[in-house]
Amino acid sequence: MPTLFSSRAMRVPKSANPDPPMMPLMIDPPDHTVYRRLIAPAMTPFEVRLEGVGTFRPTSHVVYVRVADGEDAFDEAQRAVRTGPLARDLHFPFHPHVTVAHKLDDAALDRAMSLLDGYQCAFVVEEFVLYEQKLDGAWRPRRRYTFGGGR
Numbered sequence: 001m002p003t004l005f006s007s008r009a010m011r012v013p014k015s016a017n018p019d020p021p022m023m024p025l026m027i028d029p030p031d032h033t034v035y036r037r038l039i040a041p042a043m044t045p046f047e048v049r050l051e052g053v054g055t056f057r058p059t060s061h062v063v064y065v066r067v068a069d070g071e072d073a074f075d076e077a078q079r080a081v082r083t084g085p086l087a088r089d090l091h092f093p094f095h096p097h098v099t100v101a102h103k104l105d106d107a108a109l110d111r112a113m114s115l116l117d118g119y120q121c122a123f124v125v126e127e128f129v130l131y132e133q134k135l136d137g138a139w140r141p142r143r144r145y146t147f148g149g150g151r
Helices: 030-042 071-081 106-116
Strands: 046-055 062-069 097-102 120-125 127-133 139-146
Touching: 030 071, 030 127, 030 139, 046 071, 046 097, 046 106, 062 071, 062 106, 071 120, 097 106
Parallel strands: none
Antiparallel strands: 046 062, 046 120, 062 097, 127 139
């Protein structure tokens, strides 16, 4: 996905999250790490096709690329990740998407929607990643959990 805006935009990973951000003090206690290590091998890689663009405005200043194929697999992944010690209620219904612009002004979000209109791609999801937001505002991978093919 091309860089369209600013270095600030690069601080937010282009991601499809099975679980929304958690409060820093809640992130990755030992039982969460063990649990993720147990569930990832049971998950099967899945294909995703992205097509089209959408937004959550006015509720949230987000522009995203739509998941055209693979929604059911994303839903299964998010339900698996949000069980056991990671169980929690969502503030909004789960909506599989890939965030591409976040917390920018309306003009920048409108530009993102215009530039990404017609965007499409396909890929295989083979892992989920725990990201940690650093003091500079950038999200960086902290730990990867590779799917094991449903073993």
